Amino acid sequence: MRLVVLGGGESGVGTAILGKKEGYEVFVSDFGKIKEDYKNVLNQYEIKWEDEQHTEDKILNADVVMKSPGIPEKAPIVKKLLEKGIPVISEIEFTAQFTNAKTIGITGSNGKTTTTMLTYHLLKQAGLNVGLAGNIGKSFAWQVAEENFDVYVLELSSFQLDGCINYKPNIAVITNISPDHLDRYEYKYENYIASKFRITMNQDENDYLIYDNDDEAISNWLQNNKTKAQLIPFSLLEKMKNGAFINNDTMEFSINNEEFAMKTTDISLEGKHNMKNAMAATSVAQLMKIRKETIRESLSNFQGVEHRLEKVLKIQNVQYINDSKATNVNATFFALDSMNVPTVWIVGGVDKGNDYSELMSLVREKVKAIICLGIDNRKIIDAFSDVVDMMVEVDNMRDAVNTAKHIAEKGDNVLLSPACASFDLFQNYEDRGNQFKAAVRNL
Known part of the structure; x- marks a missing residue:
């Protein structure tokens, strides 16, 4: 062969x-x-x-x-x-045939890295022999060739799922769906949605699909299409009979007659979107029969993901936050939504067909100044020039951070959340985030 x-x-x-x-x-x-x-x-x-x-x-x-x-x-x-x-x-399809390990496949437009890392953290803290692969770290194939894990937590992009024919995860998670990478899907949102749902196409009644019940694209798909998997929804808005939900300040789970609850204030991650990521990961942990005490500890000591709402330093009472991993509008929406003080927002890069209008109300409410960091900032300027008092264009990270320092006052945040890809001025989003952190440390 x-x-x-x-x-x-x-x-x-x-x-x-x-x-x-x-x-x-x-x-x-x-x-x-x-x-x-x-x-x-x-x-x-x-x-x-x-x-x-x-x-x-x-x-x-x-x-x-x-x-x-x-x-x-x-x-x-x-x-x-x-x-x-x-x-x-795809690599996932090729590799799956050579391992008997259980796999947990996690996909979504945003939140999949945090959910994947948190799920891995929960299972590892519980003492399971678990590998982490897919879009993260050492490839799934390489690990199957050289390691011998019982379980793999896989972060799966739509591109990886497109190349899957027979692969089926024991537990699948779809964190959310919003328009992204449409240039690869003939600019048809329905093609991209169908691609995400390939994660459940081979699942049977012994498998599980965990998903965001508040997400319109997911709900529509599930109303019009069938999966054999057992459904485990999570929601911020309504009580779930078999799933997870938020009740005032408590995260509650009822999964296959197992109950679990935890105060949201005891969870190390902040922001509504992270409550969803935590519900998704905890649902996996419950299906894997992990002790409640271990789940509690793991949720309270999880450190978060680099370049995703990562608090860098507080200088003269201004908090600098690195969210370089926000490469689309939806990710930046979550970032701005979690800001609770006036914010200087650094935005821009390679636009993937962004529609900035959905950020308008958040920008009005939370953003005092915008620093455009990209080669072509016209769309951002057109969208927000009437909404904020101050807009500045820069073409390197040092100038972006220095400008932010001059604008920010005590008690403000400086947020790098670009809503765009990074390839105009940086190698990738990690390089962009690392340059931001270096510039902040040099202030």
Whole structure:
């Protein structure tokens, strides 16, 4: 069997290693450059590779192809493979067949990283032999090749789910759905929604689907489509018979006749959206039969995720907050919604077709000044110039942070929550967040 891997990054190299171990003849092809450390790993495993090209006669003779999530379906080489009827699958799909471990698959437009990390934290604190993979850390394939976990918590993007055919998680979580990455879905929101729901397409009556009952796109899909999985909803707005909800200042769970309650003030994460993330993760923990005491402790000592509403420093009584991971409007909505003092907002980058109007009421209520950090800020300026007293344009992080320092007064917040991708001025959102933190520390 010949396995061709398109993309020589984390998921590609992991898949190549697992493929080799399972007896495939493996070839890795990357149209860009493969990083030196990945090349060394491939050489060490004696796996053939190429970069900065796709040699068609070495690719089109594959029995199966694993495509890295970053490569679109429209790529010429992918089109040719599909025309020839060669299966093109994701790392998750390829790997799942080689492990008997339980998997918890978590997807959503926002909140999936926090929910994934919190779920992993809950299971690990309970002493389970658990791995963390998907969009985070070491690839799922690499871990299945080299580790022996009983359970995996997987953060799954819509791109990874698009390449799944038979994969089924024992527990699936959909945190929420809002328009994102529509450039990859023919600008049709329904295509993107359908992609997220692939997470439950193979589930049966022994599996579970945990979801946000307040989310319009999710509710509509569930009214018009069927899943065999047992449904576990969570809600901020109404009481759930079999699920999770907030009752005044208490988070309450009733799942398969097991009750659990905890004061929201005892949970380390702040903000309404984080209450939802906590309900999702705790629902998983309850289905996995984790002790209530362990759940309580874990929810109160969880540290949160880097670049997601991360408190950096307080300087002269101004709190600097790094939310660089907010790469779409919906994520920034949650960030602004959780601000409870006047805020200087740093926003901008590569716009993915953003509609800023849904932020209008929050900006009016909470934002005293806007600092635009991007190469093209026209849409942001058009949207908000009449709403805030002060708007400044900058083209690097140091200027953004210094300007914010001059504008902010005692008791204010300075929030980096860009609502955009980072590729105009930074390598990625981590680089953007790290530059923000470095600039704040240098004030």
